[in-house]
Amino acid sequence: MKVALTGAAGFIGSTLADRLLQEGHHVVAIDNFDDYYSGKMRFLEPHLDKGSFELHRTSILEQAEMARLFQGVEVVYHLAAQAGVRISVKDPMRSHQANATGTLSVLLAAKEAGVRRVVSSSSSSVYGNARKLPVSESDQAVPVSPYAASKLSAEMYCRLFYELYGLQSVSLRYFTVYGPRQRPDMAIRIFTDRALKGLRPQIFGDGEQTRDFTYVDDVVDAVYRCGSCPDPKGEPLNICSGRTVTVNHVVSEILKATRRTDLKPEYLGTQQGDVDHTWGDNRKARELLGWRPMVTIEEGVARFVSWYEEKREMHAEM
Ligand SMILES: NC(=O)c1ccc[n+]([C@@H]2O[C@H](COP(=O)([O-])OP(=O)(O)OC[C@H]3O[C@@H](n4cnc5c(N)ncnc54)[C@H](O)[C@@H]3O)[C@@H](O)[C@H]2O)c1
DSSP states (O other): EEEEEETTSSSSHHHHHHHHHHHHHHEEEEEOOOOOOTHHHHHHHHGGGGGEEEEEEEOTOHHHHHHHHTTTTSEEEEEOOOOOOHHHOOHHHHIIIIIIHHHHHHHHHHHHHSEEEEEEEEGGGOOOOSSSBBTTTSSSSOOHHHHHHHHHHHHHHHHHHHHOOEEEEEEEEOOOSSSHHHTTTHHHHHHHHHHHTOOOOEEETTOOOEEEEEEEEHHHHHHTTTTTOOHHHHOEEEOOOSOOOEEHEEEEEEEHHTTTTTOOOOOOOOOOOOOSSSOBBHHHHHHHOOOOOOHHHHHHHHHHHHHHHTTTTTTTTT
């Protein structure tokens, strides 16, 4: 099948590119290699000479170009975005343009090109500070950051395009994704990098905030299955491990894996836009996709640390 993949050079996108190619698909990969962090091209390098892989260095905001690239494409996996809560607090317009306007552009182009389905990327952050945990898709979404607002707006466009124009879509609410290739602005990577340099982990808040960390291969498996599952009818789906752990627990696993249990965490003030707890109910995704997350946080952290130890010289500039 011919598929398109936006954000193909990113952390989750490049891992999904590996899977799509392994499964025998023709991948039209799109990424503008934005300046949020560098070094992404090396994730795609192994694929550049494959006949089933084409890379287009362009922005999803180029709607006419997207419609041209989507010709003959059955499924668009849409992962391109300005990810990250903190940058959105500093520069809300940047997040809005990439995430809300960008998704609208992808949907318009998909509709024009006759694409069957758009699998879009949302975020657990849309829930804000949830009143009850674990959160399920029917719970109210109350964003507390511009990033979350832009993602919720993208979700609404996905649902509307299904209802108004019959374009099949689904918005996947990923919960803190981690694993090899993780973005340099994300906590697990920052803690690991500091531990390997002999620096104490710096934790925002008291470390008792909890997160539903989801291993990247589990996320990619769910995203992949969304290309062929029964019609998701424009709805959101939680993609999460369904388990929750404190940041203090994750840090202690990282210190064990890096053999630096001597380093004692340092606690800093809380960050604007961050939520206290995330914990998702993944029953809807399990039922629709026949999917279940497989990797525990202990196993996932060990795998991430071993990837980072091996690659960090190469990724030093990222
Ligand atoms: N990593 C997580 O924990 C997490 C959690 C929730 C949601 N998400 C969502 O998952 C998706 C992938 O996230 P990631 O962590 O892999 O981020 P990432 O930053 O590694 O990947 C995003 C990619 O999109 C590209 N991009 C940005 N703007 C673009 C544009 N205008 N046109 C074309 N390409 C553009 C970037 O160059 C980058 O390669 C995003 O939609 C993100 O919001 C991620």
